[in-house]
Amino acid sequence: MASQEIEALAQSLARLPGLGPRSARRAVLWLVKRRETALAQLVAALAEVQARLVECDICGNVDTQDPCGVCADPRRDPRALCVVEDVADLWALDRSRLFTGRYHVLGGRLSALDGVGPEDLSIGSLIGRVEQGGIDEVVLAMNATLEGQTTAHYIAERLEAFPVRITQLAHGLPVGGELDYLDEGTLAQALRARRPVA
Numbered sequence: 442m443a444s445q446e447i448e449a450l451a452q453s454l455a456r457l458p459g460l461g462p463r464s465a466r467r468a469v470l471w472l473v474k475r476r477e478t479a480l481a482q483l484v485a486a487l488a489e490v491q492a493r494l495v496e497c498d499i500c501g502n503v504d505t506q507d508p509c510g511v512c513a514d515p516r517r518d519p520r521a522l523c524v525v526e527d528v529a530d531l532w533a534l535d536r537s538r539l540f541t542g543r544y545h546v547l548g549g550r551l552s553a554l555d556g557v558g559p560e561d562l563s564i565g566s567l568i569g570r571v572e573q574g575g576i577d578e579v580v581l582a583m584n585a586t587l588e589g590q591t592t593a594h595y596i597a598e599r600l601e602a603f604p605v606r607i608t609q610l611a612h613g614l615p616v617g618g619e620l621d622y623l624d625e626g627t628l629a630q631a632l633r634a635r636r637p638v639a
């Protein structure tokens with residue numbers, strides 16, 4: 442039997458997405474055997490991230506710097522802005538490397554059921570960014586769920602008054618599909634074939 446401390450570690454790891462109790466115990470055993478190397482590195486990396494984690498003031502991304510690495514990168518195209526529901530979507534899209542612009546994280550989606558209204562999402566700051574000018578295209582990259590699409594329509598309406606092209610991911614995406622779970626090829630295709638919002 443493992444000690445209380447080791448058991449507590451296994452329980453913490455078991456809560457991670459994709460890990461169950463069994464995989465967590467295997468991971469603990471693996472780490473315990475590598476106390477001086479892998480375990481020490483993991484502890485250092487966790488402490489570093491925990492100490493430095495901040496939310497980007499501009500886009501809502503989570504990073505260890507503010508503005509985040511994406512907003513601060515001068516090679517990014519400032520004229521293209523991609524709106525996503527969550528940080529996970531930003532990371533998923535950015536992994537596809539097809540979008541070279543910047544992002545805006547809403548922090549969720551409109552949901553009558555869960556009582557999430559426009560004022561609960563960072564829509565005001567999105568309008569503010571578009572209002573400032575210099576943006577030609579806003580890509581609405583909401584998930585292919587009913588709530589995601591409702592959110593996209595709402596934002597498209599709010600942006601109607603501005604001289605920007607509003608496009609949407611091509612939804613050959615599976616309905617109900619969350620961006621984060623899509624493989625990079627599918628995501629890249631959805632981005633490449635994006636179309637104007639009707």
Ligand SMILES: [Zn+2]
Binds near residue numbers: 498499502508511
């Ligand atoms: Zn940012």
